[in-house]
Amino acid sequence: xxxxxxxxxxxxxxxxxxxxxxxxxxxxxxxxxxxxxxxxxxxxxxxxxxxxxxxxxxxxxxxxxxxxxxxxxxxxxxxxxxxxxxxxxxxxxxxxxxxxxxxxxxxxxxxxxxxxxxxxxxxxxxxxxxxxxxxxxxxxxxxxxxxxxxxxxxxxxxxxxxxxxxxxxxxxxxxxxxxxxxxxxxxxxxxxxxxxxxxxxxxxxxxxxxxxxxxxxxxxxxxxxxxxxxxxxxxxxxxxxxxxxxxxxxxxxxxxxxxxxxxxxxxxxxxxxxxxxxxxxxxxxxxxxxxxxxxxxxxxxxxxxxxxxxxxxxxxxxxxxxxxxxxxxxxxxxxxxxxxxxxxxxxxxxxxxxxxxxxxxxxxxxxxxxxxxxxxxxxxxxxxxxxxxxxxxxxxxxxxxxxxxxxxxxxxxxxxxxxxxxxxxxxxxxxxxxxxxxxxxxxxxxxxxxxxxxxxxxxxxxxxxxxxxxxxxxxxxxxxxxxxxxxxxxxxxxxxxxxxxxxxxxxxxxxxxxxxxxxxxxxxxxxxxxxxxxxxxxxxxxxxxxxxxxxxxxxxxxxxxxxxxxxxxxxxxxxxxxxxxxxxxxxxxxxxxxxxxx
Numbered sequence: 001x002x003x004x005x006x007x008x009x010x011x012x013x014x015x016x017x018x019x020x021x022x023x024x025x026x027x028x029x030x031x032x033x034x035x036x037x038x039x040x041x042x043x044x045x046x047x048x049x050x051x052x053x054x055x056x057x058x059x060x061x062x063x064x065x066x067x068x069x070x071x072x073x074x075x076x077x078x079x080x081x082x083x084x085x086x087x088x089x090x091x092x093x094x095x096x097x098x099x100x101x102x103x104x105x106x107x108x109x110x111x112x113x114x115x116x117x118x119x120x121x122x123x124x125x126x127x128x129x130x131x132x133x134x135x136x137x138x139x140x141x142x143x144x145x146x147x148x149x150x151x152x153x154x155x156x157x158x159x160x161x162x163x164x165x166x167x168x169x170x171x172x173x174x175x176x177x178x179x180x181x182x183x184x185x186x187x188x189x190x191x192x193x194x195x196x197x198x199x200x201x202x203x204x205x206x207x208x209x210x211x212x213x214x215x216x217x218x219x220x221x222x223x224x225x226x227x228x229x230x231x232x233x234x235x236x237x238x239x240x241x242x243x244x245x246x247x248x249x250x251x252x253x254x255x256x257x258x259x260x261x262x263x264x265x266x267x268x269x270x271x272x273x274x275x276x277x278x279x280x281x282x283x284x285x286x287x288x289x290x291x292x293x294x295x296x297x298x299x300x301x302x303x304x305x306x307x308x309x310x311x312x313x314x315x316x317x318x319x320x321x322x323x324x325x326x327x328x329x330x331x332x333x334x335x336x337x338x339x340x341x342x343x344x345x346x347x348x349x350x351x352x353x354x355x356x357x358x359x360x361x362x363x364x365x366x367x368x369x370x371x372x373x374x375x376x377x378x379x380x381x382x383x384x385x386x387x388x389x390x391x392x393x394x395x396x397x398x399x400x401x402x403x404x405x406x407x408x409x410x411x412x413x414x415x416x417x418x419x420x421x422x423x424x425x426x427x428x429x430x431x432x433x434x435x436x437x438x439x440x441x442x443x444x445x446x447x448x449x450x451x452x453x454x455x456x457x458x459x460x461x462x463x464x465x466x467x468x469x470x471x472x473x474x475x476x477x478x479x480x481x482x483x484x485x486x487x488x489x490x491x492x493x494x495x496x497x498x499x500x501x502x503x504x505x506x507x508x509x510x511x512x513x514x515x516x517x518x519x520x521x522x523x524x525x526x527x528x529x530x531x532x533x534x535x536x537x538x539x540x541x542x543x544x545x546x547x548x549x550x551x552x553x554x555x556x557x558x559x560x561x562x563x564x565x566x567x568x569x570x571x572x573x574x575x576x577x578x579x580x581x582x583x584x585x586x587x588x589x590x591x592x593x594x595x596x597x598x
Contacts, residue, residue, distance in 0.1 A: 075099050080109040084116075087231040088224040089469065093217060097224070109232070114168055116228050120221045121161040124189075127214045128154040134210055142357040143207050146199035149361045150211060153192040156331055156369060156397070157222070160185040160192075164225075179229075180473070180580050184399065184441065186226045187472040188419035191439040193219040194468055194505075195418070199359040226471045278339045278377060283316035290320075298338075298348065299324050307332040317378060319345040325352070329398070333370040340378030343407045343428065349381040353388035360413055364395035371420075373398035374588055379407035386411040386432060386455045396422055396440070403427055404590045410435065411452065417442045417476065421579045425590055430486065434464035436476065437504065441579050443477045445592060451498045451520060453488040460489075460520075461527055463501030465508045475509030475539070476501075477573040480593065483512070483549065485520040493520040499527040500542075503534035511541040511564070511573045514596065521549030526556050536560055543570040571596055 077085070077095050081104060085094035098104045098112060101119045131151060139147060164185050167177035196215065200208045285301045286293035293316075295301050301315050312335050319341040327348065329336055340346025350365030352358060365382050368375075373396065384391035393410040396403070399420035407428045408415050414431035417438035424444045429436060432454035436444075451460045462483070467474045483500075485493055498520045501510045526540055538560035542552060552563050564570050575581035576594040585592050 078105055078107075080107060080112060081105075084109050084112045084228050084231070085224070088227040090220040090224055093220050094224045094228075097217075097221060113229050113232060114165070116225045117161060117165045117168065120218075120225050121158065121165055123218060123221055124154060124158050124161055127218060128158055131211060131214045134207065137207060139207055140357075142359075143200075143203055143205065145358040145362045146196075146203060147207060147211065149199045149359055150196040150215070153196045157189040157192045157218075159331060160189040161222075161225075178580075182229060183226065183471070183473045184421055186222060186229065187439070187441075187469075187474050188397070188399070190219060190222045190226065190469055190472065191419040191466075191474070193222060194439075194466070195361055199361060223469050223471070226469060230471045278316055278341055281314060281316060281339060283314045283339070285313070285315045286318065287315065287322075288318040288320070289322070293318060297324055298322055298327055302327070302329055302333060302336075305333055305336055307334075309335050311335065312337055312372075314339060317341075317346050317348075321347045321349060323349055325350060327366045328364075329368040329370045329373055331369045331371075335372035336368075336370060337374040337376070338378065339376045342377050343379055343405065346378040347381060348378060349383055350393075351382065351384045351391075353382070353384035353391035355384070355388040360390040360392060360416070361395070361418075363390060363413075364392040364416060366393070367395040367397075368401060369397040371399045372401075374402045374404065374590070375406055376404045376590075377406065379409065381407070382410040382414065384411075386458075389413075392416045398422070400584050400588075402585070402588050402590050411454070413437060419474075421581075421584075423575065423579060423581055423585060423590070423592065425592060431462075432460050433458060434461050434502070434504070436462060437464040437466065439466045439468070439472070439474045439505075440476075441474045443479055443573075443575050443579055443581070444481055445479050445575070447478075447481045448484055449478070449481055450484050450486050451489055452486045453492060454496065458496075459527065460496065460498035461502050462499065463510045464504040464529075465501065465510050466504035467507040467509050468505040470507050470537075472507070475511070475573070475578070477578050478510070478512045478515055479574065480513070480597075481515045483515060483517040483521065483547075485518050489520060496520075497522040500525050501540065502527040502529045503538045503540075504529060506534050506537050507539070508534055509539040511539075511543065511570075512545055513541075513543040513564075513570055513573060515545050515550075516547040517545055517549030519548035523551065523554035524556050525552070525554075526558070526561060534560070541570075541573075567596065 077099060081095060081098050085091045085098070088094045097119055098115060101115050104112065104115050107115055128151070131154060163177070164182045167182055193215065197219070200211060285295065285305065287295050287298055287301050289296055295304070298317060305313050305315065314337045317338060317340050348366050352363040352365070354360055354363060363382070366380050380394040382391040382393040390413040391410055393414050394403070394408050395416035395418055397418040397420055401420065401422040403424045405426045409430045411431055412433040412435065414435040415429055415437070417436065417440040419438070419440050422440045422442040424442065424447055427444070427447045428450065429447060430450045430452055432452050436449070449462060451462065454460055463476050465476050485498070489496065499522055500512060525542070528535070536559040538558070540561045541564045543564035555561065555563070571577055574595050575585065575592050581592060582594050
């Protein structure tokens with residue numbers, strides 16, 4: 001993590017909060033091409049089928065409710081608009097944007113949730129359309145990477161808002177989406193916008209300026225959606241302690257596990273799949289470098305896997321070292337399960353880094369955004385080395401993503417837990433600077449987290465969580481894990497401090513619970529990002545950890561740091577309450593603890 005720090009040897013540096021300088025000029029649309037046609041089809045489907053249908057149903061209700069002549073009110077906000085916008089971080093933008101949307105002046109506060117979603121979806125769709133219109137411009141490789149990242153992230157945000165809007169439609173009474181789902185999707189959309197802007201932060205030129213114009217106010221609009229929705233009192237919002245939150249909700253989900261550690265509602269087939277050796281599993285696709293499988297490369301397997309699949313597609317990757325570039329499980333590749341022959345046997349590796357003039361987002365050796373992604377028994381590695389700075393081994397933005405019994409190996413920025421809900425179990429994670437970073441709602445359970453020896457004059461920081469908004473349900477929970485040092489760090493740990501984390505964004509949130517900490521952890525525990533930034537708004541907690549590095553007597557005295565003494569508070573960061581894993585993890589066949597302990 002740490003954008004804008006290329007070449008820096010000490011991880012302590014300036015925040016990555018940059019602002020673009022948009023310009024007002026526009027360019028004529030280029031001749032149609034295949035990529036643009038695909039985007040147009042997506043936009044037509046979303047904006048016409050989703051937005052129009054949902055809006056029509058809502059606005060009929062609003063129109064029948066009142067016959068007020070809106071043009072005569074001269075854009076004065078109603079009490080409902082004023083109340084809804086008072087809950088947001090950007091109230092002036094909230095009022096102006098709602099007043100511009102048909103039906104807002106006759107809407108109740110509850111109806112304004114639908115309107116805010118619809119209005120924001122239209123802004124995102126328009127931004128995606130016009131951003132795709134400058135693809136023909138000449139760009140140097142670094143700018144092109146940032147630009148392509150933005151197109152992907154905008155497309156994902158349009159999808160997230162679309163699903164949220166459909167789940168709230170008056171006709172969606174049978175929707176299976178929960179309030180927690182909606183908040184997760186909105187949180188991810190907000191993270192997407194931040195990632196897009198961060199990719200351009202250290203760049204300059206007309207493409208950056210034009211993208212700034214097209215992306216103007218999008219983060220703020222999504223933030224306002226999140227605040228308005230959270231403010232209506234949804235029953236199953238996770239309610240994890242945060243600053244500026246108006247309520248704390250308890251989640252009473254039973255702790256149901258058998259003696260074997262697996263949830264008792266797992267079917268016998270799922271249990272067999274979990275316990276069965278990879279070679280005995282009936283895979284849909286087999287990848288083998290020697291040609292004895294379905295395909296020789298993982299890239300071919302991903303390409304041939306079905307899109308938007310409702311059933312699990314199993315891709316067995318036989319032992320071998322797979323040095324492939326641009327391995328990505330895209331958003332439409334849902335419910336893919338990758339099974340290897342074991343840690344260190346099936347190895348997926350790459351060497352991309354920011355030193356090669358690309359964004360951190362683009363450096364991942366393997367990336368997954370398709371919902372329901374599972375990886376089991378393999379190694380993800382970025383071999384760029386410490387001198388090349390940010391170099392991601394694995395990036396996950398998949399909702400309900402699971403990584404089980406895997407190695408994740410790198411130095412700076414090893415594991416990018418980008419967005420949505422994720423669960424890591426029995427993994428070994430290696431790195432130096434900010435090596436677990438991102439803004440997912442993620443739980444690590446029974447993992448070994450290894451700090452390595454960094455470059456000279458560097459400090460090790462395990463986490464860099466970038467929660468930007470107090471209404472995002474995101475954070476990093478490290479539960480029943482082992483915080484260890486590699487042998488090369490052990491030899492010089494006295495001169496190289498290792499910290500539990502530092503705040504990348506204003507509302508950074510990380511907890512360590514019931515975990516063992518080695519003596520390489522600095523007694524202060526946590527490190528500042530930049531002077532006093534975020535120290536009173538972050539949430540850093542420690543609960544009943546053990547080991548020589550777990551002593552809290554000399555920990556930082558920041559307003560946002562706390563030694564958690566309440567079981568009820570600690571329980572909010574468990575699988576059942578933080579990522580609502582008891583509702584979706586059983587179907588994966590992966591063992592987990594729903595609560596704090598057996």
